[in-house]
Amino acid sequence: MHRSPAVEVHGLVKRYDGRAVVDGLDLTADAGRVTAVLGPNGAGKTTTVECCEGLRSPDAGTVRVLGLDPVADAAALRPAVGVMLQDGGLPTGVRAQEMLEHVARMYARPLDTGQLAERLGLGAFARTTVRRLSGGQRQRLALAVAVVGRPRVVFLDEPSAGMDPQSRLAVWELVRELRDGGAAVILTTHLMEEAEDVADQVAVVDHGTVIARGTVPQLLAMGVDRDGAATLVVHTDGDVDPAGLAERLGDRFTVERRSGTSLAVTGAVAPGTVAATTGWLAEQDVLVTHLDLGRRTLEDVFLDLTGRSLR
């Protein structure tokens, strides 16, 4: 049995016009796991997966998929690897259903195309040519094409981009099923919700390298371990001065104005912090209209690591 990771990338470098857009990147993805490559636009996610798909040749480093070289062993890997490209990558003159059936015939044990089409809601545009599909419809067809051959490794580049919420849920459900069936699923995304909801492992990529990796809970614990930080956002019915509250709470907290009537308190928020905050507001004769103890997200982790927002 193949025990090493399904995908292994070591020291990957890819340059365009002398500029390294992937710069010493390491990544592994295991069978039976969803691995999300999360990062902002231009971080090098697509270039990385395209190297794994054999569509681009690395300038340095090694890439192995099921122990094979994606470029040199492309023919051997083809039956075992499913690929959904960011732009769909489908021929435009073919009808959706014909496309799916044509691809299914290339595999030894394809999924039932009727069932797959139904699950992804392809029926409504089965006879429409790819050229005339909407972005979201094209994405759903591209996903069906990527998985119809029961691949052992599936690369999905921004799989839910342009999809409505219902289609997005159908995609995530399919991704989980592939994973539960033992496939290694590697998806790129700049949507932290997508990574949080479906990924077993996340590699956070910025400027062509992985700056953090782990399970979602492990990543969310980063920073919290450091200072137990949480953010309490208080919305009020009046104008409030952050400096006054900061003085009351002491220097273990930072207080920032979020808008004229809301404040954000960041630090080791405890029950006493909430009481002190609302007590101080009462003294100012200001009513608390909404109080939110901010759940930490991967967005916060990215912000902590880079000082920039993910979007």
Ligand SMILES: Nc1ncnc2c1ncn2[C@@H]1O[C@H](COP(=O)(O)OP(=O)(O)OP(=O)(O)O)[C@@H](O)[C@H]1O
């Ligand atoms: N063929 C190419 N020639 C020149 N530059 C390229 C080429 N392909 C990608 N790039 C550049 O490489 C950088 C990384 O692009 P890449 O598509 O890998 O990023 P990404 O993380 O997938 O971003 P996005 O979320 O926007 O798809 C970008 O600055 C992009 O403009």
